Amino acid sequence: MHENFSLKPYNTFGVDVKANYFAEANTVEELKEALHFSKENNLPWLFLGGGSNVLFTCDFNGLVIKLNLKGISVQPQNENEVLVTAKAGENWHEFVMFCLDKNFGGLENLSLIPGNVGTSPMQNIGAYGTEIKDIFVNCTVLNLETLEIETFDLEKCRFGYRDSIFKQEGKGKYVILDVTFKLTTQNHYIKTEYGAIQAELENSGIENPTIQEVSKAVISIRQSKLPDPKEVGNAGSFFKNPTIPSAQFESLQQRFENIPGYPNEDSVKVPAGWLIEQCGWKGKQIGNVASHKLQALVIVNATGKATGKEIYDFSTEIINSVKEKFGIELEREVNII
Ligand SMILES: Cc1cc2nc3c(=O)[nH]c(=O)nc-3n(C[C@H](O)[C@H](O)[C@H](O)COP(=O)(O)OP(=O)(O)OC[C@H]3O[C@@H](n4cnc5c(N)ncnc54)[C@H](O)[C@@H]3O)c2cc1C
Incomplete structure (x- = not known):
């Protein structure tokens, strides 16, 4: 202590x-x-x-x-699938690499996400068309009131976009001890249609990629556009991509012809990075804090000397200007302590 x-x-x-x-x-x-x-x-x-x-x-x-709880165990299921359990303190990317090394498929699109395995259910981490809910089986938690160990399956976790029960009514009530995923051992489901994966693979002359090649492509794309926290402090995307009613989106389209949106039933998800960029924040620095020059959604500790309050205030200014220009209220993805 x-x-x-x-x-x-x-x-x-x-x-x-x-x-x-x-x-x-x-x-x-x-x-x-x-x-x-x-x-x-x-x-x-x-x-x-x-x-x-x-x-x-x-x-x-x-x-x-x-x-820091460590350990990974593998339970074969059938000739196509395997269950892999990792303890909370395992580093996420090292865990993904462990699985790829064994040719277990399902996590490759989530390569290079910082953080630990135990945190992955908190916000249902996701990238390049995959979220952990797609391969999640269950997690073991310690109930902080009773100190009993409980198991949360997919349904009980109530995963949503960057969301789960652990950020909602379960907030502060549990600590996640380990997470189990169901992965493929053959006939892998390759997902390349999202982001620049396809283009990256084509550049390398790869037509029918393996899961390891998809992972390499994801790593290369991420390294080219996201700042490495070891070089400049950041927490990845600072805000969630907002989902707005279709009617609001259509009315915005009349004022902003190029506004991007991904429809889903009667709502549309709008990339927060685009909204922030349109408000002139991309690359802008105030004092020690800046919006990243390649990705407006990422706020960085530009000088290494920023206080948390400065970063928070900077994020509030972004929220206010997006609200003023588009009438959309951005929500912070990062946990504010
Ligand atoms: C450069 C960069 C890129 C990123 N890209 C992505 C991305 O593509 N997709 C994505 O989803 N996220 C991304 N993130 C965000 C981050 O990597 C994930 O949210 C990750 O899961 C956080 O893990 P952590 O262990 O660092 O969490 P921490 O920051 O340590 O904790 C986050 C919250 O969870 C709580 N917590 C931590 N562990 C547990 C536990 N075992 N049980 C209960 N509560 C716990 C903490 O109290 C805190 O409130 C990125 C971050 C960075 C810096």
């Missing part, structure tokens, strides 16, 4: 805040001990995986518990 501990290396924004207490949990027992300490001392707690989806706006007056 550390006291008065800097969280700067533990959040990808690189914001320099302190926690009163900081503990690492390598086992469920250590996790329970940390929770016991919190309860005894009347301290709030906060779980941390890779710190790639949090913005600390101030010091944390409580105990930060970094989840």
Whole structure:
């Protein structure tokens, strides 16, 4: 247990805040001990995986518990499928690479997403046409009130776009201990129609890609357009892509001919990056904070010296200008602490 501990290396924004207490949990027992300490001392707690989806706006007056539970196990199902369970503290991308190495398919489009496996159900991580809900079987959680272990299946997780029960009514009530996925061992379902995957594969002269080649293409695209948190602090997309009623979209189309939209029943999803760019934010810097020059949806700690409050205020200004120009209220994807 550390006291008065800097969280700067533990959040990808690189914001320099302190926690009163900081503990690492390598086992469920250590996790329970940390929770016991919190309860005894009347301290709030906060779980941390890779710190790639949090913005600390101030010091944390409580105990930060970094989840380091490790281990991956494989259970063959039938000749086509396998169940793979990874503990919460496994690094997501390393887990994806482990599966690809064994030729298990289903996670390749989710290559290079920062963070840990245990956090992946929180916002149903997704990229390039895949979300974890597509291959998710269940997760084991510790109920923080009863300290009993429970299993949440697909239905109970209520996954939505960057959403799950863990961000809604289950918020603060559970800690995810491990996650199980159902992956293919042959006849993989290759998804290349999303984003620039197809073009990237064509550039490399690949016609019938393997899952490993899809992963390579995804990695290459991500590296070319997303800032590496090791070089400049960020938490990926800062906002969710808003979904608006079709009627509102049609009326916006009359004013903004080129507005992109992805229809879904009676609503349309609009890329937040486009809206932000149209308001003149792409590449714009105020003080220590900027919108990334290649991807307006990503807010960066441009000088490395930004406070969480500065980043938060910058995001508020973006929300206000998008609201004013388009009448659309952007919602933050990043967890504000
Ligand atoms: C460059 C970059 C690119 C990104 N691209 C994508 C992308 O393509 N798609 C996408 O979906 N996301 C993306 N993200 C966001 C981020 O990678 C994911 O949200 C990831 O799942 C966060 O994992 P983490 O372990 O770092 O979470 P943390 O930041 O450590 O935690 C996030 C939240 O979950 C809580 N939490 C953490 N672990 C647990 C647990 N085991 N049980 C209960 N609560 C927990 C924390 O208290 C916090 O509120 C990107 C981020 C970056 C920096």
